Amino acid sequence: MTxxxxxxxxxxxxxxxxxxxxxxxxxxxxxVVADAYPNYSICGIPYFFSGDVKPWQSLAHRTHADLEATGxxxxxxxxxxxxxVAGQRLTVRDSTGAESxxxxxxxxVGTGALPAYAGIAGLEQLTPNDGVHVIHSMGDTFALxxxxxxxxxxxxxxxxxxxxxxxxxxxxxxxxIHVTQLQRGPExxxxxxxxxxxxxxxxxxxxxxxxxxxxxxxxxxxxxTGLVVHAEHDGQPVTHTADLVLAVVxxxxxxxxxxxxxxxxxxxxxxxxxxxxxxxLPHVFAAGDGVTTHHRLLGLTYLPLGTTAHKQGRVAGENxxxxxxxxxxxxxxxxVKVFDVVAARTGLREHEAAAAGYHPTTTQxxxxxxxxxxPGAQPIxxxxxxxxxxxxxxxxxxxxxxxxxxxxxxxTYATALFAGxxxxxxxxxxxxxxxxxxxxxxxxxxxxxxxxRTQTPTGVLA
Amino acid sequence: MTxxxxxxxxxxxxxxxxxxxxxxxxxxxxxVVADAYPNYSICGIPYFFSGDVKPWQSLAHRTHADLEATGxxxxxxxxxxxxxVAGQRLTVRDSTGAESxxxxxxxxVGTGALPAYAGIAGLEQLTPNDGVHVIHSMGDTFALxxxxxxxxxxxxxxxxxxxxxxxxxxxxxxxxIHVTQLQRGPExxxxxxxxxxxxxxxxxxxxxxxxxxxxxxxxxxxxxTGLVVHAEHDGQPVTHTADLVLAVVxxxxxxxxxxxxxxxxxxxxxxxxxxxxxxxLPHVFAAGDGVTTHHRLLGLTYLPLGTTAHKQGRVAGENxxxxxxxxxxxxxxxxVKVFDVVAARTGLREHEAAAAGYHPTTTQxxxxxxxxxxPGAQPIxxxxxxxxxxxxxxxxxxxxxxxxxxxxxxxTYATALFAGxxxxxxxxxxxxxxxxxxxxxxxxxxxxxxxxRTQTPTGVLA
Numbered sequence: 001m002t003x004x005x006x007x008x009x010x011x012x013x014x015x016x017x018x019x020x021x022x023x024x025x026x027x028x029x030x031x032v033v034a035d036a037y038p039n040y041s042i043c044g045i046p047y048f049f050s051g052d053v054k055p056w057q058s059l060a061h062r063t064h065a066d067l068e069a070t071g072x073x074x075x076x077x078x079x080x081x082x083x084x085v086a087g088q089r090l091t092v093r094d095s096t097g098a099e100s101x102x103x104x105x106x107x108x109v110g111t112g113a114l115p116a117y118a119g120i121a122g123l124e125q126l127t128p129n130d131g132v133h134v135i136h137s138m139g140d141t142f143a144l145x146x147x148x149x150x151x152x153x154x155x156x157x158x159x160x161x162x163x164x165x166x167x168x169x170x171x172x173x174x175x176x177i178h179v180t181q182l183q184r185g186p187e188x189x190x191x192x193x194x195x196x197x198x199x200x201x202x203x204x205x206x207x208x209x210x211x212x213x214x215x216x217x218x219x220x221x222x223x224x225t226g227l228v229v230h231a232e233h234d235g236q237p238v239t240h241t242a243d244l245v246l247a248v249v250x251x252x253x254x255x256x257x258x259x260x261x262x263x264x265x266x267x268x269x270x271x272x273x274x275x276x277x278x279x280x281l282p283h284v285f286a287a288g289d290g291v292t293t294h295h296r297l298l299g300l301t302y303l304p305l306g307t308t309a310h311k312q313g314r315v316a317g318e319n320x321x322x323x324x325x326x327x328x329x330x331x332x333x334x335x336v337k338v339f340d341v342v343a344a345r346t347g348l349r350e351h352e353a354a355a356a357g358y359h360p361t362t363t364q365x366x367x368x369x370x371x372x373x374x375p376g377a378q379p380i381x382x383x384x385x386x387x388x389x390x391x392x393x394x395x396x397x398x399x400x401x402x403x404x405x406x407x408x409x410x411x412t413y414a415t416a417l418f419a420g421x422x423x424x425x426x427x428x429x430x431x432x433x434x435x436x437x438x439x440x441x442x443x444x445x446x447x448x449x450x451x452x453r454t455q456t457p458t459g460v461l462a
Numbered sequence: 463m464t465x466x467x468x469x470x471x472x473x474x475x476x477x478x479x480x481x482x483x484x485x486x487x488x489x490x491x492x493x494v495v496a497d498a499y500p501n502y503s504i505c506g507i508p509y510f511f512s513g514d515v516k517p518w519q520s521l522a523h524r525t526h527a528d529l530e531a532t533g534x535x536x537x538x539x540x541x542x543x544x545x546x547v548a549g550q551r552l553t554v555r556d557s558t559g560a561e562s563x564x565x566x567x568x569x570x571v572g573t574g575a576l577p578a579y580a581g582i583a584g585l586e587q588l589t590p591n592d593g594v595h596v597i598h599s600m601g602d603t604f605a606l607x608x609x610x611x612x613x614x615x616x617x618x619x620x621x622x623x624x625x626x627x628x629x630x631x632x633x634x635x636x637x638x639i640h641v642t643q644l645q646r647g648p649e650x651x652x653x654x655x656x657x658x659x660x661x662x663x664x665x666x667x668x669x670x671x672x673x674x675x676x677x678x679x680x681x682x683x684x685x686x687t688g689l690v691v692h693a694e695h696d697g698q699p700v701t702h703t704a705d706l707v708l709a710v711v712x713x714x715x716x717x718x719x720x721x722x723x724x725x726x727x728x729x730x731x732x733x734x735x736x737x738x739x740x741x742x743l744p745h746v747f748a749a750g751d752g753v754t755t756h757h758r759l760l761g762l763t764y765l766p767l768g769t770t771a772h773k774q775g776r777v778a779g780e781n782x783x784x785x786x787x788x789x790x791x792x793x794x795x796x797x798v799k800v801f802d803v804v805a806a807r808t809g810l811r812e813h814e815a816a817a818a819g820y821h822p823t824t825t826q827x828x829x830x831x832x833x834x835x836x837p838g839a840q841p842i843x844x845x846x847x848x849x850x851x852x853x854x855x856x857x858x859x860x861x862x863x864x865x866x867x868x869x870x871x872x873x874t875y876a877t878a879l880f881a882g883x884x885x886x887x888x889x890x891x892x893x894x895x896x897x898x899x900x901x902x903x904x905x906x907x908x909x910x911x912x913x914x915r916t917q918t919p920t921g922v923l924a
Contacts, residue, residue, distance in 0.1 A: 011902065022915075023918075041833065041835065041897065043895070043896065043897055043902075044833060044835055044836070044897045047835070047836055047897055047898070052836055052837055052898075053835045053836065058834075058835040059835055061902075163896075305895075306895060306902050307892065307893065307895045307902050307903075308892070309902075310902045310903060311889070311890070314889075328887070328890035329890075329892075330892050331892045332892070333892040333893060333894045334894065335894035335895065335896045335899060335900070336896055337896055337898045337899060342899065344894050346892070346894070371503065371506060372520075373503070373506055373509070373515045373520040373521055374506070374509055374514055374515065375514055403865070405867045405869060405870040407867060407894050407896065407899040407900060408867040408870035408871050408873070408874070408894070408899075408900075409870050409873070410894050411870070411871070411873070411874045411891070411893045411894055411904070411906075412870070412873045412874060412877050414891060414892050414893055414894065415874050415877040415878055415881070415891055415893075416877055416881075417892075418881075418883075418887075418890070418891055418892065419877070419878075419880075419881030419883065421880075421881065425790070425880075427773070427776075428773070428790035428791075428880070429873070429876060429877055429880055430769065430770070430791075430792050430793045430794070430795040430808070430876050430879075430880065431769065431795060431873045431876055431877075432795045432796065432797035432806055432808070432869050432870070432872050432873055432876065433505070433767075433768060433769045433797065434505065434625075434797045434798055434799055434869065435503065435505055435506045435509055436509070436514075436799045437797060437799060437804065437869040437870075438797070438869060438870075440473065440505075440523075440768050440769050440771075440772045441769075441772060442873070444873075453484075456485075
C-alpha cells in the first residue's frame with residue numbers, strides 16, 4: 001500500500017492529499033501541518049478583520065473532521081525538518097520538540113511562502129507585542145486580532161498596497177482605524193497599469209484612507225510615542241507614526257527544506273518543478289507558493305497564487321500515485337475587491353509582454369456593464385494588450401464597480417488566453433446578453449474591438 | 463462610389479451599415495426602415511413595461527442623430543417590396559403608398575422575424591383594440607402601452623413562457639397586473655432542462671404569477687366578459703379568462719422579400735446564407751433573424767438571437783465592401799433575468815447533442831458563487847453536458863440568484879465551447895478568485911469536475 005506524505009496544510013498540500021484519496025481510496029495519506037490550522041483560507045484573513053467573517057473557524061475550507069472523513073491522516077503542530085531522499089524518510093519535530101521519522105513512498109512538499117521584509121530595518125526584529133504585524137498564518141491573525149481587541153489602536157500604517165494591503169486597508173477602515181497606506185511605486189496595486197489602479201486609489205481616498213505613493217520605507221522604529229516608519233518620498237526623508245504597523249510587501253518562497261534535500265532553485269528563488277510537479281529528486285513532488293510557475297505566455301516564472309497552488313497540488317497528488325497529469329499553466333489571472341471597486345487582470349501588461357519578446361500595444365476603453373437604458377449601468381474600464389504581429393490577445397485589465405460582474409468578465413479573457421485566441425476572435429465569441437446584465441456586444445468585446453481598430457485603419461477595404 | 467443598401471432598421475441592418483461606414487467612410491450607405499424606429503433594442507421592450515426604462519426613446523441603441531452622424535442615410539417608414547436582383551434595384555413604398563426605386567451596388571437584407579402564432583385560432587384576427595397583443599416592434603409596444611394606460615387591465619394571460627414571456631410576466635407583475643402564464647411544455651423556459659427551469663418556475667410563483675404548464679392553447683376568443691383562452695391541459699379542455707392576452711410563442715423568419723427574389727430557404731424556413739452572409743444571389747447579403755444560423759456544434763440551424771444578428775450584420779457589412787469576413791458561428795449562448803433569478807445556457811443540452819450524433823451525458827452540481835464564509839454566498843445550479851467519447855464540453859446551463867455573476871460565468875463555458883475545450887480542461891483554466899467573488903476552484907470548475915468524476919472512476923490509477 002502506497003504511503004503518500006504531503007507537507008503543508010495549505011492549498012497545495014491539502015489539494016494533493018484530496019486528489020490522491022479521490023483517485024485511490026486505498027492509498028494511505030499523511031499530511032504534516034506546521035500549525036494547528038489545516039486548510040485555512042489565507043485569502044480570507046482580511047475579511048476576518050473586516051468583521052465579515054465570524055467566527056475565525058469558518059475560514060477553514062474544510063474542517064478537521066471533513067478532512068479526516070476523506071481518509072487522510074493529519075499530523076498537526078508538526079514541523080518537517082529534513083528529507084532523507086535516498087531513504088524516503090522525513091524527519092519531523094512536534095510541539096514538544098521531540099523528533100521522529102515518517103517513511104514515505106511519495107512525498108509532496110507544499111511549504112508555501114513566507115512574508116517578505118523587503119530590506120526594511122526593524123521589521124524582522126519587532127513583533128506583534130511591539131505592534132508590528134505581518135499576516136500570513138492563523139498565528140499572525142490571532143496576534144493581530146489580540147492587538148486590535150486589547151489595545152484598541154486608532155491609527156495603522158500599512159506598508160504595501162498590493163492585494164492583501166488593500167484588503168486590510170478596507171478591513172481596518174471598517175473597524176474605525178485610520179489607515180495610512182505607504183506604497184513604494186507611483187500608484188497603488190502595482191500589478192495593474194496606473195491608468196486603472198488610479199481608480200482604486202480614488203476609492204481608497206474616498207473611504208478615508210490616506211495614501212502615500214512613491215514612498216519607500218527604510219525602517220520601522222518603536223518609540224515611546226508609538227511606531228515610527230522612516231521612509232523616502234521623492235528622495236526626501238519622511239516619517240509616519242501610528243499605533244500599529246502592518247507590513248504586506250510580498251512573499252518569498254519557503255524553500256529551505258527542499259534546498260537542503262538537494263532541489264534546484266529557479267525563478268524567484270523558488271524550487272524548480274516540471275509541469276508534472278516533479279522536483280527532480282526521486283519520489284519528491286512540490287507544489288504551491290514555494291515552486292516556480294509555468295506560465296502559458298512567459299514560460300517559467302514565479303507567480304504564487306492560491307488558485308495555482310490548488311491546481312498544482314491536484315496534479316502532484318495524481319502523479320504521486322503514478323499518474324501523468326500536467327499543470328496546464330497559469331495566465332496570471334487575479335482579482336481584488338477594494339471597498340466597492342473590483343480590479344482584475346489576466347495575462348501580460350505591455351512592459352511584461354515586451355520583455356518577453358512580444359510586440360505589444362495596449363488600448364483602454366470604458367464600456368457599460370449592461371444596457372444604459374436599464375437602471376444601474378456602470379462603466380467598466382478595460383485595457384487590452386495584444387500582439388501587433390500575431391494579433392494574439394496578450395492580456396486584459398479591468399476595473400469596475402462591485403455588481404458589474406467584472407470578476408467573471410476577466411475569466412472570459414483568461415479562457416481566451418488559455419485557448420490562444422486573437423483579439424479579433426474575442427468579437428466572434430458568443431457571449432450572453434440580456435439588457436439588465438450585458439449588451440449585444442459585451443463590454444469584453446467593445447474593448448477588444450477598440451484594440452482591433454488600432455490595427456485595422458479605416459478605409460482598409462476601400 | 464459604392465452604394466450599399468441595407469434593409470431593416472434592427473440589429474442586422476444597422477450593424478451592416480455601421481461596419482461599412484467604419485471600414486470605408488467614402489461608401490454611400492442607405493438603410494431602409496419599415497417604421498420610424500431605427501436601431502431600437504427589441505430585447506429592452508419588457509423593461510419599458512416594467513417601468514425600468516423611461517422614456518421609451520431611451521430604448522434606442524443609437525439615436526437617429528447618432529446614426530446619421532456616422533454618415534448613413536435613413537429612409538424611415540419605407541417598406542422594401544421587391545428586389546430586382548439582375549438590375550440591382552430595390553422597390554420601396556413609403557407611408558403615403560408611393561412606390562419608388564433605389565439602385566444599389568450591394569444589398570444587405572435584415573428583415574428579421576415576425577411573431578409566430580403557433581396555430582392558435584383567433585390570434586391573427588384579434589388586435590390590440592380587442593386586447594390581444596404581440597410584442598415585436600415599437601408599434602406593438604405603443605399599442606400595448608396604450609391598452610395598459612387607457613384601460614387599466616387587472617389580469618393578463620401570457621401565452622408562452624420563453625425569454626420574452628417570462629420578462630413580460632415580471633413587467634406586468636411589477637405594474638400590479640395579475641399574470642396567468644400558459645406554457646405548452648412540462649416546464650417554463652423550455653430552452654433549459656426542467657431540473658433548472660423549475661427554479662425559474664418557483665421564482666414566478668413566489669412573485670404571484672400563476673403558471674400552468676402542459677397547457678396547449680387552441681384559441682383566443684373575445685367575449686363580453688373578457689378574453690377567453692381555450693386550451694388543453696393533460697388532454698382536458700380548460701379555459702382561462704383575462705382582461706388582456708399577450709402571445710409570445712416564438713418567431714418565424716421574415717423571408718418573403720428574399721424568397722420572391724429567388725433565395726433558398728433552409729433550416730427553420732430561414733434564408734440560407736453561407737458564413738460570409740452571402741445568399742447566393744449576386745450582390746445580395748442577408749443577416750439576422752431571417753437567415754439560417756451557423757452553429758459551431760450543430761452546423762446549420764435556425765437560432766435567432768440579437769447577439770448573432772449583430773455579428774452577422776457586421777460580417778455582411780464588411781463583405782459587401784469586398785471583404786472576406788466570416789461569421790465564426792453561434793454556440794447558442796442565452797441568458798434571461800426573471801425577477802431575482804438569472805438563467806443561462808450555452809451549447810447543447812443532452813437530447814440536442816444526442817440528436818446531433820454526440821455521445822452526451824449530463825451532471826448537475828450546486829456550487830457557491832463565492833466562499834461561503836464571506837456574507838451573501840448563494841449556490842449556482844449548473845448542468846454540464848459533455849461527450850463521453852471525446853471528453854469535449856458540449857454545453858452548460860446555469861441558474862443562480864441575481865448578483866452571483868451567473869450571466870458572465872456562462873461566458874466562460876461559451877468561450878471554452880468556442881475554443882473546443884474538453885470538460886477536463888475547464889479545471890485547467892486560470893480563473894479569477896477573491897473570497898467575496900469566487901472560490902479557488904470557481905463554481906464553473908466545481909461543476910466540470912463533477913462531470914469528470916463520472917468519467918474517471920475512483921481507483922483508476924490504483
